[in-house]
Amino acid sequence: xxxxxxxxxxxxxxxxxxxxxxxxxxxxxxxxxxxxxxxxxxxxxxxxxxxxxxxxxxxxxxxxxxxxxxxxxxxxxxxxxxxxxxxxxxxxxxxxxxxxxxxxxxxxxxxxxxxxx
Numbered sequence: 001x002x003x004x005x006x007x008x009x010x011x012x013x014x015x016x017x018x019x020x021x022x023x024x025x026x027x028x029x030x031x032x033x034x035x036x037x038x039x040x041x042x043x044x045x046x047x048x049x050x051x052x053x054x055x056x057x058x059x060x061x062x063x064x065x066x067x068x069x070x071x072x073x074x075x076x077x078x079x080x081x082x083x084x085x086x087x088x089x090x091x092x093x094x095x096x097x098x099x100x101x102x103x104x105x106x107x108x109x110x111x112x113x114x115x116x117x
Contacts, residue, residue: 023068023070023095025068025070025093025095025102026093030066030067030068031058031064031066031067031068032067032068032069032070033051033054033055033058033067033068033069033085034069034070035047035050035051035078035081042077047077047078047081048081048084048085051069051081051082051084051085052084052085054067055067055085055086055105055110059107059110059111063107064107065106065107065108066104066105066106066107067104067105068087068090068102068103068104069081069082069085069087069102069103069104070095070100070101070102070103071100071101071103072098072099072100072101073092073099073100073101079101079103082103083103085103085105086105086109086110086113087103087104087105088103088104088105089101089102089103090102090103090104
């Protein structure tokens with residue numbers, strides 16, 4: 001199972017079955033960055049740090065063209081993590097019966113951000 005390390009985190013799936021690489025969104029298979037954190041650890045930047053590490057791995061090591069995050073419109077904390085991860089709202093949809101915002105970033109956009117900073 002893949003493991004990523006950041007200054008504050010070691011990221012790995014709990015079980016092999018937790019790895020669900022493809023999310024089918026409106027008929028298109030997408031690679032999703034998802035995150036879930038115990039509320040005791042909220043507001044410490046950990047979800048952002050983890051999401052950024054996964055995004056960087058996706059683009060740098062796996063050479064993926066884009067990644068998305070699927071977020072309920074009312075989940076403001078997750079929306080903020082996606083924004084800090086450089087993602088923008090691409091569209092609104094229904095995913096698995098729930099209203100969902102599709103946040104996305106392409107490898108090209110990320111490289112442009114790195115060049116501008």
